[in-house]
Amino acid sequence: MQADIFTRRRNGGLLFFTLLTVLTTGSIVITRYDVLKGFTSIFRAFAWGAANFYPDAGAMTKLPDILLKLKETVLMSVASTTVAAIFAMFLALAGSSTTGLCSLSGIITRGVASIFRNIPLVAWAMVLMLAFSQSELTGYLALFFGSLGFLTRAFIETIDEVSNKPVEALQATGASYFQVVFQAVLPAGMPQLSSWLLFMVDTNIRDATLVGLLTGTGIGFSFDLYYKSMNFHAASLVVILIVITVIVVEMISNYVRRVIM
Secondary structure (H helix, E strand, C coil), X not given: CHHHXXXXXXXXXXXXHHHHHHHHHHHHHHHCXXXXXXXXXXXXXXXXXXXXXXXXXXXXXXXXHHHHHHHHHHHHHHHHHHHHHHHHHHHHHHHCCCCCCCHHHHHHHHHHHHHHHHCCHHHHHHHHHHHHCCCHHHHHHHHHHHHHHHHHHHHHHHHHHCCHHHHHHHHXXXXXXXXXXXXXXXXXXXXXXXXXXXXXXXXXXXXXXXXXXXXXXXXXXXXXXXXXXXXXXXXXXXXHHXXXXXXXXXXXXXXXXXXXX
């Protein structure tokens, strides 16, 4: 029996790698990609980066402006995520099988969450630019809609995982809907709900850089401006500050998760 399982796994692995090799080879042939030139270009790219992509004295003079844009990006990410979390909580309560008002509300809420969640953030930014042009509002709404879909789905699953015993006990005593929600559902699911919120803040700070490239706002716009003007030293300073910010935020987020979980 174990020999048959091992044989099936081995054959499945061989089939997978065979298909992967065929697809890779076919793609190289169709696109006429020069594999040797591609690999040698990697080393030249690192050499160019070491020679040009680093902060110098001139780039440090732009540090105050860059930090201001970075602060705007972080604040916009936090604001869009927290507001989206509030709306997502109401939608999740209406869409959860534990606290839902009816089966129709669950279907509608899950459908809305799926639509918002499956539209890429870049697509949201491009669509919203048609209505609001390049502005802070465009970036804020793009992050808001993306967060709303993800958090609604995550909150629904978290609420559904809450044990039904406290809910049934409160309902048996004649507790109202809001008493059940605030005294049984939310206290039990709050650690996981907070963890999802922190994860979304962390993700949005990273995505806000890309949104800024499209909407002409925040730290993403600063990088785009310096890079297109060939001020690579200032652009490298922007990248370094983004990396430091993401690492710091992730460390804070992980610490808070360990505390609340």
